[in-house]
Amino acid sequence: MISKLDAVRENERMRISRDIHDELGQTLTAIKFDFDFFRLNFRKELNKTGCPDNPELNRRLESLGKMINSVIKSVRTISSDIRIGYLEELGFVDSLKWYLSDFKERTGIKVKASIAPEYLYSERKNKIAAFRIFQEIMTNIARHSKASKVFVKLFKTGSSSGRTVILKVRDNGTGIPEKILEDKNSIGIIGMKERAVLLGGVISFTNLKQGGTEVILKFPGTEKK
Secondary structure, three states, X not given: OHHHHHHHHHXXXXXXXXXHHHHHHHHXXXXXXXXXXXXXXXXXXXXXXXXXXXXXXXXXXXXXXXHHHHHHHHHHHHHHHHHOOHHHXXXXXXXXXXXXXXXXXXXXXXXXXXXXXXXXXXXXXXXHHHHHHHHHHHHHHHHHHOOOEEEEEXXXXXXXXXXXXXXXXXXOOOOOXXXXXXXXXXXXHHHHHHHHHHOOOEEEEEEOOOOOEEEXXXXXXXXXX
């Protein structure tokens, strides 16, 4: 049942991602094109008429242009995160690296990572489930933790016939409130636990004595050949 629901959710995410890209993305691109056209021709007309330059107007135009560019970038990021098409193109490990680089740029939170070589998972849904958990962890850090640093470690244990993949994410933020950890209706926590079950694994959440939170995901995986 959980597996079927997750498949439905992924299909719905892909549809939403396409809609965002096709409708909102294209509309914003058209707005940017028209704005750039207006700004360029407006300045030309000012020069023709001999009107003095207006620093405040120029500042506002520059600010508006930057906002439009920022919104376009945000829409692309949201669309990409919803669909995670890059997971198919880059693989699990390189997608983690790309996401962390983008996360650092978007949030300003320092990231330190130790990531082992690529792993091959038997089914596509396992890659998606593991990456969705990782996304949720990082999103929670950015939104709620007030952290300034994040440490991510991906490694393996066991023999080639029975390897376990371990993903650890630790931050130096405020920690997760106990009421959220204990709340059986906490959608984020429940979603991560459900996906861990899909992987045949387990996930734990620990508030550290020195501050911050450590999330550990363990699940079976085989080394890429």
